[in-house]
Amino acid sequence: MEDKRKPLVSIITINFNNAAVTEELIASLQQVTYPNFEILVIDNGSSENPDRIKERYPYINLIKTGKNLGFAGGNNVGFQQAKGKYFLMLNNDTEVEPDFINPLVDKLESDPKAGVVSSKLIYFNSDSIIQYAGSTPMNMLTGRSKFIGQKEKDSGQYNGCYPTYFCHGAAMMIPRKVVEEVGLMADLYFLYYEELDFCERIRKAGYTLWYTGLSKVLHKESMSVGKESTLKAYYMTRNRLLFLRRNGRGMKLAASLAFFTFVSMPKNMLSYASRKRYDLLKATFAGYLWNWNNGNIHSNPKLEQA
Numbered sequence: 001m002e003d004k005r006k007p008l009v010s011i012i013t014i015n016f017n018n019a020a021v022t023e024e025l026i027a028s029l030q031q032v033t034y035p036n037f038e039i040l041v042i043d044n045g046s047s048e049n050p051d052r053i054k055e056r057y058p059y060i061n062l063i064k065t066g067k068n069l070g071f072a073g074g075n076n077v078g079f080q081q082a083k084g085k086y087f088l089m090l091n092n093d094t095e096v097e098p099d100f101i102n103p104l105v106d107k108l109e110s111d112p113k114a115g116v117v118s119s120k121l122i123y124f125n126s127d128s129i130i131q132y133a134g135s136t137p138m139n140m141l142t143g144r145s146k147f148i149g150q151k152e153k154d155s156g157q158y159n160g161c162y163p164t165y166f167c168h169g170a171a172m173m174i175p176r177k178v179v180e181e182v183g184l185m186a187d188l189y190f191l192y193y194e195e196l197d198f199c200e201r202i203r204k205a206g207y208t209l210w211y212t213g214l215s216k217v218l219h220k221e222s223m224s225v226g227k228e229s230t231l232k233a234y235y236m237t238r239n240r241l242l243f244l245r246r247n248g249r250g251m252k253l254a255a256s257l258a259f260f261t262f263v264s265m266p267k268n269m270l271s272y273a274s275r276k277r278y279d280l281l282k283a284t285f286a287g288y289l290w291n292w293n294n295g296n297i298h299s300n301p302k303l304e305q306a
Contacts (some may be wrong), residue, residue, distance in 0.1 A: 001100070003250050005107070006034065006035055006036040007085035007086060007105065007109070007199070008036050008037065008038065008083060008084040008085055008086075008175070009034065009035070009036065009037040009038075009084050009085075009088050009105065010038050010040060010041065010078070010082030010083060010084030010087050011029065011037055011038065011040065011084060011088045011090050011174050012075055012078030012079070012087060012088065012089055012090065013025060013040070013041055013042070013089075013090050013091065013092045014042050014044055014071060014074040014075065014092060014247070015037070015041050015042065015043045015044065015046060015053065015055055015092050015108065016043070016044040016045070016051055016068060016080075016294075017046045017047060017048050017049075017092070017105065018048055018092060019046070019048060019049075019050055019052050019053050020047075020063055021092055021093050021220070022041060022050075022053055022092040022112075022297075023052075023053055023057070025090070025091075025092050025093075025094055025095060025096075025283065026039060026053070026057050026060065026221055027040075027095075028095040028096050029096060031098045032096065032098055032100070032101055032164040033098050033102065034099075034100050034102055034105070034258050036100035037084070037088075037101065038061065038080045038082070038083060038084065039057075039059070039060040039061065040061045040081060040082060040204055041054075041060050041061070041062050041063070041092075042062070042063050042065060042074040042075070042077050042078050043062065043063065043064045043066045043069040043240055044065055044067070044069055044070070044073075044114030044153075045064075045065055045066055045068045045069075046158075050062060056062040060135055061081065063077060063078070063081055065077055065164035069187065069302045070187060070189070070190030070191050071169065071189075071190070071191050071192075071195075072184075072185035072186060072188075072189050072190065072198075073185075073190070073206065076187055076205065076301060077250055077288070078302060079179055079184055079303055080184075082143075082176075082301065084107060084176065084178055085174065086104075086108060086174065086175055086176065087176060087179060088101070088104070088171075088172075088173050088177075089169055089170075089171070089172050089173075089174070090170070090171055090217070091169070091170040091171070091273060093219065093220040094124075094170060094171060094217050094218060094219050095217075095218045095220075096171075096217050096218070097215075097216045097217070097218075098215075099215075100119055100171075100215040100216055100217055101215070102135075102215075103119075103161070103212045103214035103215040104117050104119065104173040104212065104215050104297065105173070107146055107161060107210055108173065108175055108302075109197065111208070111210075112220055113206070113208050114175075114180045114207065114208050114210055115174065115175070115203070115207025115208060115209060116167045116172055116173070116174050116178070116199060116202055116207070116209045116210065117167065117172070117173050117207070117209075117210040117211070117212055118132070118134075118164065118167035118168045118171055118172045118173075118211050118212075119157075119168075119171040119175065119177055119211075119212065119215035119216060119217045120132065120133050120154070120158060120211070120212070120215060120216045121133075121168055121170055121171060121197060121203065121217055121218075121219045122154060122215045122216060122218050122219065123133040123218075123219060123221060123222040124138055124218045124219055127153070128153055128154040128155075129151060129152070129153055129154070129156050130149040130150060130151070130152050130153070130158065131147065131150060132147045132148075132149070132150065132168045132170075132211075132266075133147070133148045133149030133150075133158035133211060133213060133220065134147070134148040134149070134158070134162065134165075134211040135146065135147055135148060135164050135165045135166035135167075135168070135211075136165060138165065138196070138200075138243075138247075138250055139166040140165070140244065140247075140252055141199070141252075141255055141259050142210040142256075142264065142293055142301045143243060143244050143256065143260065143264075144240075144260065145165065145166060145241040147208055147240055148164075148211075149269045153269045158211075158213045159211040159213035159214060160212075160213055161210060161211070161213070162210070162211060163209060163210055163211075163216065164210060164211040164250075165199075166195070166196050166199045166209065167195065167199055167209055167210075167211070168195070168219065168220050169194070169195030170236055171215075171217040171219075172195065174202075176303075177301045178202060178205070178207060180291065180303050181205060182198075182201045182202055182205045182300075183201070183300035183301060183302050183303065184300065184301040184302065184303055185197075185198050185300075186198070186246070186299075186300050187301065188294075189235075189239050189242065189244070190235060190239075190299065191231070191235045191239070191241060192232075192235045192236050192239045192240075193236075193239035193242065193243045194239075196243060196248060197243055197246060198280075200243075200247050201300070206254065214219075217244045220305070228277075228280065228282060231283075232281040233272075233280045233283040233284050233287070234284070234286055234287040235287065237265065237268070237283075237284045237288055238286075238287030238290045238291065239287075240260070240261040241257075241260055241287075241291045241296070242291060242297060244256040244257070244260065245257075245277075245291065245297055245299055246298060246302040260288075261288075265284065265285075268284055269281050269285065274283065
């Protein structure tokens, strides 16, 4: 896995009570053609013993946090321990194509202003249905953006390399120098929106964001969190509003807060109430209230330079 002619890539993946899924990812990484990479598995305080991953794949670096630090916090631990020139955030519920690293490295090596690059994401076992082929800009009123190509069949229509507004946290590569400059991910998000915030900070630092369809990753979407769980309802509400607060300014921020309070959140809560999903209604309201009880939201942890 080492070739000094190619820059070292540090693959960072988060494990939380999903050792079997993480092992499937590592099995697919064994087929990768890129010659110089390391694998860091960050165990986020699993109740099941993650040592089985290390026993099966002794060459990985298994790091136990001892508690659940969330997606951002777990990746930050990986960034601090990684040795590579490039950090590759890769969800543990993915499997990869053998040549998926090469186009990511090629883009970053050829363009010093490229701050992040993401792979094409295909829904796992879906007959080549696209999840992500780039992103539209964020609508700062609603706090939402859209994935390009989502639910389309992949027939090569998005095989190019082009700028994107947001990269996808399931498979995104970042140069070490960029993280040293802009800081680590904002770990107060815990789950959802953290990579969007990270991308926003990288863009504001003067870097460009890219998608390449020459790199393909298969994504087992929503294996860790249910499609309609209280956890998802809480953090999606909490963090959508948090993103707007951290990245909006002036009258645009005021309009965003008003829209969220008087349109978006009541619509969601009425939908939950009509289906008697009072657990989701309660979680949504709790996520909203968190923002009114937390004022210090602008700090970002720093990466210790190697």
